């Protein structure tokens with residue numbers, strides 16, 4: 001047998017190096033995995049096509065070569081028309097308590113009952129290869145593999161949507177996607193067609209406020225909320241309905257990038273969010289969210305000043321509290337991006353007994369669209385047989401054949417039948433547990449193409465959002481509008497948009513107009529002053545929010561090794577990820593002997609890839625860093641992006657080298673701006689505690705001289 005696998009003259013690389021233990025499969029012995037064709041036939045050479053003589057033509061007869069190339073030719077499937085770029089992970093969901101008072105959904109029926117899940121996060125506008133940190137909505141889609149079939153909660157990280165009726169979706173997507181003549185811009189909405197549409201469609205206004213806010217540039221998928229957006233319906237075993245809105249709340253709090261940082265990150269690491277999710281799960285820091293529900297009894301359907309069926313509205317949490325019902329943990333990365341993350345197919349109509357729809361016209365349209373798009377994207381009607389889409393519950397039906405059929409169905413394929421024993425039969429005609437029964441909603445009305453007048457207020461909740469923001473959040477919103485509209489070439493579109501903003505807030509409209517060089521518009525009178533504190537990120541910091549945050553420690557020869565070691569130990573205990581950076585990989589000699597190990601070479605990283613920066617003491621090291629433009633820029637960027645900055649002893653000289661405002665960084669109030677300085681006598685424990693606290697604050701948005 002062994003002789004069969006002896007190196008041959010055809011393969012120059014077959015001189016095996018027995019020292020290389022990674023090559024377990026090279027020249028596979030019979031007991032190892034060998035290369036085969038799709039038919040399982042073992043292949044002995046995939047480096048040379050079959051040819052007539054060593055210099056002769058390639059032969060059609062080489063079935064391995066043809067199969068290999070053919071499969072390769074068909075590797076790319078159409079990407080998702082929206083939400084093309086995404087990242088996913090597996091995990092589980094478990095309820096805190098039974099919800100059977102409101103729903104017969106099996107996966108919500110018992111405290112601690114674990115249901116496996118797959119979650120995919122995504123951006124909306126950009127193609128598969130676009131950057132992660134663009135200004136955009138993020139998808140947050142969850143597939144629950146419940147015992148009673150798959151349930152998909154296909155949500156976003158913003159609680160409202162651009163339009164009220166799904167019939168407008170193709171228009172909206174055409175407008176926001178790259179413009180057809182030149183396919184620009186990739187991964188963003190800052191262009192004429194989007195703002196043209198938005199300005200003519202005032203129902204977008206509330207969503208625009210969210211899109212221009214920091215919610216559109218999340219620091220991490222692990223630090224964003226998720227929302228089901230629509231009002232859904234819980235249904236009990238005896239057919240009683242309750243309206244429900246779904247919320248996901250991240251344990252780490254809700255945190256964002258700043259715009260300038262997001263721009264740099266898009267180049268330094270276009271996979272910024274994807275990598276963050278992957279690495280956290282690999283490191284065992286499993287991201288976690290709490291599922292919350294807002295429940296509205298059916299008799300209260302009309303007790304709001306907006307329509308529950310209108311997906312451009314939230315129910316303010318102060319009006320109907322979010323009740324925590326369970327937790328979601330993501331603890332396993334996929335093994336193959338394409339097979340799992342790319343091929344996963346979510347569908348709003350994948351519901352289980354106990355969860356049903358409402359007549360929200362956006363939801364109704366989605367219930368058609370997802371299956372339809374998957375038929376083309378995944379090549380026919382059998383995509384639910386793909387492993388990531390396969391239910392854990394038994395599947396029995398008379399669907400047959402079609403592209404990609406994986407199952408050999410024996411026997412009859414029609415209903416009713418007697419020849420197949422009457423199988424599969426109707427599940428208990430009278431309902432019973434585990435059987436889906438549509439909620440028996442009473443429906444009457446004229447056939448009409450018209451929206452209810454209760455859908456007409458497009459501005460009150462946009463104003464509510466603005467009113468709820470902290471000063472720095474408002475500043476970012478203004479900057480975002482100025483940037484996006486500043487990229488718009490059409491004057492009338494800019495003006496129309498500013499006009500729409502006068503219905504939201506006079507100061508906002510005036511500030512945006514000013515940035516665009518337009519005259520201050522007349523503010524609308526009588527705009528609501530209501531606010532909802534639950535909307536501001538200022539109030540969504542999370543618990544122990546320093547966990548999994550990344551600290552960069554900048555060192556050079558002559559650095560204070562004792563300081564590095566003690567800070568590292570203390571911070572690691574608090575769950576902070578500490579990385580030591582120097583001009584080159586390897587080690588640097590420390591002051592007074594010994595060495596400090598370098599985790600990353602400075603040129604491969606950037607401050608935008610960290611949450612905070614620390615520069616230890618050591619005169620020689622500080623001199624070297626101050627003379628290194630990349631190190632000076634590192635410190636400057638961290639400052640200008642509002643990040644915690646700890647500069648110990650002599651290291652304060654780096655602040656001067658970075659030309660940062662001395663009265664701030666070295667002034668009395670430096671610590672209030674998140675600048676921690678300490679001389680050699682300060683206890684390392686105190687410094688580490690102060691850094692953890694600063695990291696929990698995330699940023700110092702009132703620091704002078706920030707880049708927005």
Ligand code: HDE
Pocket residue numbers: 080081082083086120121122138139140141154155156161165166167169227228229230311344345346362363365366369370371373374
């Ligand atoms: Fe989607 N949406 N959508 N959408 N959507 C798709 O389905 C659609 C809407 C959302 O990670 C598509 O398989 C219509 C709201 C997410 O695979 C498509 C309307 C919300 C994902 C589609 C909406 C979403 C999608 C594209 C207007 C938040 C990615 C590829 C009525 C509640 C899921 C695909 C994943 C994907 C249609 C509006 C969320 C074309 C017609 C509102 C998270 O079917």
